Amino acid sequence: MPTRRLTRAFVLFFAALAFAPSALAQALPTPEQYLGFRVGTDKKLATWPQVVAYMQMAARSSDRVRYEELAKSTMGHPFPLLTISSPANLARLDDIRAAQRQLAYPYSLSPQDAESLIAKNPAVILITLTIHASEIGSTQMSLELVHRLATEQSPYIENLLNNVVLLLAPSVNPDGQVLIVDWYNKNVGTEFESSSMPWLYHKYVGHDNNRDSFMLTQVETRNVTKILYKDWFPLVFLDEHQMGSSGARIFVPPFDDPVNPNIDPAVLAVSNLLGMRMFTALNAAGYEGVLYGERFTWWWQGSAKNGAWYHNMAGLLTEVASARIASPIEQQRAPLFQTAQREAVGDAPGETASATDPRRPLAAPTDTWPRTNYPRPWLGGTWRLRDIIDYELTITYALLEGATADRAMLQRNFYNLNRKAIAAGKKGDPFAYLIPPLQHDPGAVAKLLEVLDLAGIEIYRAPAAFTADGKEYVSGSIVIPMAQPFRNYVKDLLEPQKYPMKPTAPGQAPERPYDVTGWTLRLQMGINAVKIEKPFTAQLDRVSPVVPPDGGLLAQAVSDERGLRKSRRATYILAHEWNASAVAVNRLLRDARGEYEVFWAAGDFRSGTGDYPAGTIVVRGTGTRDLDSLMEKVARGTHISILQNEYEVNAELWKLRLPRIGLYQPWTANMDEGWTRWLLEQYDFPYTTLHNDDIRAGNLASKFDVILFASQSKNSILNGNRGVWNRPEYRGGLGEEGSKAIEEFVRSGGTLVTLDAAADFAIDALGLPVRNTLRDVPRDKFFCPGAILEIFVDNQTPLGYGMPSRTSAYFLNSPAFELTAPFTTTSARAIARYPATNPLQSGWIGGPEFLYDRVAVADVTYGKGRVVLIGFRAQFRAQPHATFKLLFNALHLSAATLR
Numbered sequence: 079m080p081t082r083r084l085t086r087a088f089v090l091f092f093a094a095l096a097f098a099p100s101a102l103a104q105a106l107p108t109p110e111q112y113l114g115f116r117v118g119t120d121k122k123l124a125t126w127p128q129v130v131a132y133m134q135m136a137a138r139s140s141d142r143v144r145y146e147e148l149a150k151s152t153m154g155h156p157f158p159l160l161t162i163s164s165p166a167n168l169a170r171l172d173d174i175r176a177a178q179r180q181l182a183y184p185y186s187l188s189p190q191d192a193e194s195l196i197a198k199n200p201a202v203i204l205i206t207l208t209i210h211a212s213e214i215g216s217t218q219m220s221l222e223l224v225h226r227l228a229t230e231q232s233p234y235i236e237n238l239l240n241n242v243v244l245l246l247a248p249s250v251n252p253d254g255q256v257l258i259v260d261w262y263n264k265n266v267g268t269e270f271e272s273s274s275m276p277w278l279y280h281k282y283v284g285h286d287n288n289r290d291s292f293m294l295t296q297v298e299t300r301n302v303t304k305i306l307y308k309d310w311f312p313l314v315f316l317d318e319h320q321m322g323s324s325g326a327r328i329f330v331p332p333f334d335d336p337v338n339p340n341i342d343p344a345v346l347a348v349s350n351l352l353g354m355r356m357f358t359a360l361n362a363a364g365y366e367g368v369l370y371g372e373r374f375t376w377w378w379q380g381s382a383k384n385g386a387w388y389h390n391m392a393g394l395l396t397e398v399a400s401a402r403i404a405s406p407i408e409q410q411r412a413p414l415f416q417t418a419q420r421e422a423v424g425d426a427p428g429e430t431a432s433a434t435d436p437r438r439p440l441a442a443p444t445d446t447w448p449r450t451n452y453p454r455p456w457l458g459g460t461w462r463l464r465d466i467i468d469y470e471l472t473i474t475y476a477l478l479e480g481a482t483a484d485r486a487m488l489q490r491n492f493y494n495l496n497r498k499a500i501a502a503g504k505k506g507d508p509f510a511y512l513i514p515p516l517q518h519d520p521g522a523v524a525k526l527l528e529v530l531d532l533a534g535i536e537i538y539r540a541p542a543a544f545t546a547d548g549k550e551y552v553s554g555s556i557v558i559p560m561a562q563p564f565r566n567y568v569k570d571l572l573e574p575q576k577y578p579m580k581p582t583a584p585g586q587a588p589e590r591p592y593d594v595t596g597w598t599l600r601l602q603m604g605i606n607a608v609k610i611e612k613p614f615t616a617q618l619d620r621v622s623p624v625v626p627p628d629g630g631l632l633a634q635a636v637s638d639e640r641g642l643r644k645s646r647r648a649t650y651i652l653a654h655e656w657n658a659s660a661v662a663v664n665r666l667l668r669d670a671r672g673e674y675e676v677f678w679a680a681g682d683f684r685s686g687t688g689d690y691p692a693g694t695i696v697v698r699g700t701g702t703r704d705l706d707s708l709m710e711k712v713a714r715g716t717h718i719s720i721l722q723n724e725y726e727v728n729a730e731l732w733k734l735r736l737p738r739i740g741l742y743q744p745w746t747a748n749m750d751e752g753w754t755r756w757l758l759e760q761y762d763f764p765y766t767t768l769h770n771d772d773i774r775a776g777n778l779a780s781k782f783d784v785i786l787f788a789s790q791s792k793n794s795i796l797n798g799n800r801g802v803w804n805r806p807e808y809r810g811g812l813g814e815e816g817s818k819a820i821e822e823f824v825r826s827g828g829t830l831v832t833l834d835a836a837a838d839f840a841i842d843a844l845g846l847p848v849r850n851t852l853r854d855v856p857r858d859k860f861f862c863p864g865a866i867l868e869i870f871v872d873n874q875t876p877l878g879y880g881m882p883s884r885t886s887a888y889f890l891n892s893p894a895f896e897l898t899a900p901f902t903t904t905s906a907r908a909i910a911r912y913p914a915t916n917p918l919q920s921g922w923i924g925g926p927e928f929l930y931d932r933v934a935v936a937d938v939t940y941g942k943g944r945v946v947l948i949g950f951r952a953q954f955r956a957q958p959h960a961t962f963k964l965l966f967n968a969l970h971l972s973a974a975t976l977r
């Protein structure tokens with residue numbers, strides 16, 4: 079019957095609609111339709127808001143894409159994560175995630191149960207893009223990648239989506255995308271098109287945002303770490319970068335030597351296997367200049383994908399040759415078979431200060447020798463953003479194909495490695511690390527435990543005393559058992575590194591490692607952690623999440639007849655040993671309003687029943703109000719203990735005032751300045767940023783107590799960037815005029831503090847009676863590219879207050895000082911020194927005798943002021959909590975008066 083047929087047709091029609099959600103959603107435009115230009119077109123870039131809006135549109139229009147926003151970036155921009163897979167996989171995403179967690183912590187997952195998980199779980203992989211914002215191609219590329227994965231109806235794409243859950247972070251530095259695209263768009267088409275941005279592309283840490291993966295200081299690092307080690311435990315983590323422009327077109331794994339012994343060989347093998355898939359795909363597609371096995375090594379911790387290795391995940395890096403952001407590069411051509419010559423290490427376009435004019439064609443490639451790992455060398459020509467995108471699309475699909483083809487193997491490998499790590503930990507070497515509760519700085523311990531917990535490490539506290547390796551440990555001791563899946567990670571962060579530097583011929587300089595050679599956190603942070611070799615038993619409570627110590631006001635045990643409290647003249651005592659005490663001091667100084675005064679004791683003293691060392695922080699009320707509630711609030715807010723003291727403090731005292739700090743910021747995007755700024759903000763030091771013009775204007779003593787220079791070479795401080803391709807307002811440095819203004823500032827009573835390399839500027843500009851003994855020593859005689867060294871500190875003098883007399887310093891081709899005879903009214907003294915033996919504690923040093931007995935921190939009086947030369951990296955990447963105080967003391971001392 080016609081009527082009936084019609085009804086049936088309607089039912090079928092509606093049924094079809096219900097099962098085809100894409101018909102209801104708006105179709106996703108192609109990136110070209112959306113942007114109005116093809117992705118990768120010369121001199122055109124999608125902005126970050128455009129990228130974000132496109133990804134949101136993809137999620138709305140496709141049942142293969144989910145969009146979520148993680149914690150906002152440092153500067154408040156959206157930080158999205160896309161989850162891309164088949165609709166069926168996305169519908170059971172919670173089960174897939176739970177299965178990944180079971181594989182990651184397989185304590186009770188039998189091989190049989192693991193196999194049944196593996197049989198049905200897709201491969202979860204994470205791809206992160208443009209952590210280094212000027213390496214701009216991959217975020218642009220992601221538009222085409224997502225469009226195809228979201229829309230293409232083909233067996234090829236459907237097979238990938240059925241087998242893989244792709245976690246895609248379109249940029250792990252959204253702020254940098256905004257900054258770099260804005261900078262480029264401002265300059266494109268002008269004579270400054272090739273100028274590099276005069277500030278960092280991450281607010282605080284610039285390129286070092288990929289040196290933060292274990293210290294987790296920045297919100298972006300924490301976002302990635304949460305994806306990796308709390309939420310997803312992906313099998314594979316690929317981080318897509320760009321490198322310099324003159325040599326190979328792309329680097330893919332395998333990586334180069336040396337191999338860190340804490341990376342399981344199977345992690346190395348699986349990473350290499352996936353890298354070879356990329357290598358194969360690129361060569362099959364006929365791309366030139368594909369390189370593996372050189373430059374990027376298996377040694378270092380610190381960058382995000384390297385951390386994955388120590389978590390038994392395949393960690394992959396790709397580095398594509400850079401264009402000039404979106405402007406093409408011309409390079410002169412070279413013939414085949416030129417002798418191989420390694421390029422400088424490093425992937426940062428900004429790292430090699432380009433003395434050459436970027437507007438001219440690049441010199442021809444120097445390495446055109448075809449070989450197994452570089453079969454078709456790049457010979458020069460034109461290189462553009464679109465080339466970068468094509469290479470990156472090729473390797474990204476190669477990885478998706480690899481994860482699809484090797485899905486079960488990758489899961490089984492991850493499961494087996496985690497089981498193997500647990501078994502290895504039970505055997506010892508070591509069995510556990512113990513952290514006793516009594517520590518120089520409990521805040522540093524809490525910080526260490528926090529970053530380990532966030533990275534998936536299982537931490538315990540013993541609620542009762544116990545014995546291990548024949549020694550008694552008190553209740554409250556922290557236990558980190560090594561029988562856990564990510565044993566290699568915590569082991570590598572706590573034990574000293576022994577960098578295997580290749581021997582060289584006499585007179586030949588050692589090869590530069592990729593980054594630093596040592597990082598041992600317990601040394602850098604001044605923490606006493608004990609290695610336990612033999613199995614022991616103790617009651618253990620899991621600690622997660624890690625919270626900072628409870629702060630609070632401690633009442634003194636013995637009350638006093640004299641009734642000082644009633645007279646409101648009582649004192650409060652804070653330990654100088656705790657870094658967080660600096661925060662408390664700054665907050666107290668800011669809010670004093672005449673109700674109390676803040677001091678450092680200038681010598682050891684006894685008050686009531688307590689003995690206190692020089693440097694102890696004393697707060698004394700002026701009698702106008704009861705301060706207990708204020709002190710309680712400050713103590714809780716800063717996680718320190720403040721002791722109520724019922725007795726007088728009879729000691730010579732330094733009276734503190736909030737220092738007026740000027741921090742020099744050059745136009746050379748100095749990362750160490752960014753880290754310094756970050757540290758000042760973390761510890762509540764107010765500061766003013768000073769540019770070249772501010773310093774050259776002079777009259778600094780009326781505005782500042784102290785001027786601080788982060789590590790920067792003398793030449794860079796004086797001259798900055800000079801090329802005419804830079805905007806005039808960002809050219810140059812302090813120059814003679816600025817140098818004189820600094821000299822005048824110190825002579826009239828100011829304090830100049832220089833970190834690491836900036837010492838040479840101060841020594842020369844002021845003619846200080848100090849010599850940097852390493853200034854002209856060649857690399858074949860002395861070389862220390864990032865290691866932890868022992869120092870001795872004079873903690874009886876204000877600059878050393880709160881420091882242990884023996885600790886660790888971070889040294890990165892730093893200066894070392896000799897105090898020369900004073901020939902004016904100037905005098906100099908050593909605050910910290912290297913020992914008269916090899917100071918190496920972790921990493922590598924060549925020519926240690928050059929440091930024997932040398933001065934590491936010098937205090938020089940000059941005119942009415944002083945210069946503090948902190949010779950090493952006291953605040954290196956915000957890691958060495960052991961030496962932050964040397965910087966803090968120098969800042970506070972600049973506004974202190976002895977009474």
Ligand SMILES: [Zn+2]
Nearest residue numbers: 210319320425
């Ligand atoms: Zn990079």
